[in-house]
Amino acid sequence: MTSNPLNPSNGDDTPKDPLTEMLQNLMGGKGMENFDPAELAKAAGLPNDPNLLAQMFSQVQAMMSAPSEGPVNWQLAHDNARRVAASGSDPSVTSQQSREVDEALRLAELWLDPVTDLPATGLIGRAWSRAEWVEATLGTWKRLTEPVANSIANALSSAMTEQMPEEMKSMMGGASSMLQNMGGAIFGMQLGQAIGALSADVVSSTDxxxxxxxLEMALLPANVAAFGEGLSLPENDIRLFLAVREAAHARLFVQVPWLRGHLLGAIEAYARGIHIDTSRIEELARDLDPSNPEGIQEALSQGVFMPQRTPAQDQALEKLETALALVEGWVDELTAAATENLLPSAGALRETVRRRRATGGPAEHAFASLVGLELRPRRLRDAATLWATLKEERGIEGRDAIWHHPDLLPTAEDLDDPKGFSGRRKLAEASDSEVDDALQKLLSGGFDSPPEAEEGSGAGGQDGTAGTEKKDDGGRPGDEGSEGQEGQPKG
Known part of the structure; x- marks a missing residue:
């Protein structure tokens, strides 16, 4: 392994090389003031390119000194997401596009009315640019990724401190928080990269x-146009089909208030269970080159910190994937029912969306590598079959009543056997009803009546019929019914 640039050998105990001097300046808050980049380039073996060096120093200093609230620098995540979103073509939404999106979403609401028992939302349809999607969704991204982001930032700063040479530790003083800032900044930048890239893929707010x-209902016109490239279908048909999907999602999340928290809570619970692979962190810290932040970002993008999932996490992931599949399956089934007789291209568009949701795009894979979670409904087709079966058995109202409470939701077993769901549900409901009846009888004193029981035993049985039953059984005397049969012996 090459010598560590953090631990230069100068023949004495006091490091004096330009790289160490730069780190001392950064940690002491002096930044790059009065520092010659050419000297550092020479010491580190870098090309003496003024533009390259200026860009490199700017990145390093931003990561080391950028303030952040908590272990993760969300401001850098926001800025990087906006930068990536704008790096391609992200034109502002025109008034015509806004009008087309609004009309499509209004029509979609009308088409959905006959195929679902859930009422319309009354939300105003919006047309977003990619940058507007970033602004509208970043708060939720923060909520979903903060648990694992905090773990990575803390583990990275701890490992870097442990791997740092002793002479550098002595110079740290009270500046250890800067290393934590660096870890949080690296994750923030990489998360912003993934979110910004995802903004070029999604076609709606719930895609x-x-x-x-x-509580938003929106389409991204530029991405809707990109989605339709190569499909050889009318642009208006594509926009209407995607509008119906968006309106169905919005109707579900608005009219089933517990569902949003249920899904986001499941994702948070999964993320909190992620344990960072500290051995990989330590390996990265040993080879850390402060002048190459891109190397750390590349490691993050490849998911090097994510170990194999535990059995408990596999179970949590199964529950999450089932919930995602149920949402997508319901939306898929409703969209097909609402458009099959109105859009000639509905069948082809449904299959295109199904394949797209099942495989995910490059940006979605980048996000999955970063946080260890793929937000894809792997069992979309099974869930759609389940909802179609429930409609046949229970009708539209009975199918949609499943969303009344999270305890009513089908499980992964139900996706395996959609036609057996109703039978299993009836058994469960019957069992619950028996328990409720017994509890009600207990609370009303129905099980606490020994005097009546004793009276009945003298009249032929506990309830007046026991003696008759025993007589029918051959007149066999019982402990309580023998006197009720006038003491006649057997036979």
């Missing part, structure tokens, strides 16, 4: 199946 924007 990944999770309500990222609170």
């Amino acid at each position: 990944i199946g999770v309500p990222l924007a609170d």
Whole structure:
């Protein structure tokens, strides 16, 4: 392994090389003031390119000194997401596009009315640019990723401190928080990169199946146009089909108030269970080159800190994937029912969306590598079959009544056997009813009546019929019914 640039050998105990001097300046709050980049480039073996060096120093100093609330620098995440979203073509939404989106979403609401028992939302349809999608969803991204982001930032700063040479530790003083800032900044930048890239893929506010924007119904015209490229279908048909999907998502999340918290809570619970692979962190810290923040970002993007999932996490992931599949399956089934007789291209568009949701795009994979979670409904088709079966058995109202409470939701077992769901549900409901009846009888004193029982035993049985039953059984005397049969012996 090459010598560590953090621990230069100068023949004495006091490091004097330009790289160490730069770190001392950064940790002491002096930044790059009165520092010659050419000297550092020479010491580190870097090309003496003024523009390259200026960009490199700017990145390092930003990561080391950028203030953040908590272990993760969310301001850097926001700025990087906006920068990536704008790096391609992100034109502002025109008035015509806004009008087209509004009309499509209004029509979608009308088409949905006959196929669901859930009422319309009354939300105003909006047209967003990619940057507007970033602004509207970043708060939810923060909520979903903060548990694992905090773990990575803390583990990175701890490992870097442990791997740092002793002479550098002595110079740290009270500046250890800067290393934590660096870890939080690195994660924030990489998360912003993933969110910004995802903004180029999504076609609506609920496109990944999770309500990222609170009580919003929106399409992204530029991405809708990109989605339709190569499909050889009318642009208006594509916009209407995607509008029906968005309106169905919005109707579900608005009219089933507990569902948003249920989904986001499941994702948070999964994220809190992620344990960072500290051995990989330590390996990164040993080879850390402060002049190459891109190397750390690349490691993050490849998910090097994510160990194998535990059995408990596999169970948590199964529950989450089932919930995501149920949402997407319901939306898929409603969209098909609402459009099949109105859009000639509905069948082809349904299959295109199904495949797209099942495989995910590059940006979604980047996000999955970063936080260890893929927000894809792996069992979308099974869930759609389940909802279609429930409609046949119970009708629209009975199918949608499943959303009344989280305890009513189908399980992964139900996705395996959609036609057996109703039978299992009836058994469960019957069992619950028996328990409720017994509890009610107990509370009303129905099980606490020994005097009446004693009276009945003298008249032929506990309830007046026991003696008759025993006689029918051959007149066999019983402990309580023998006197009720006038003491006749057997036979």
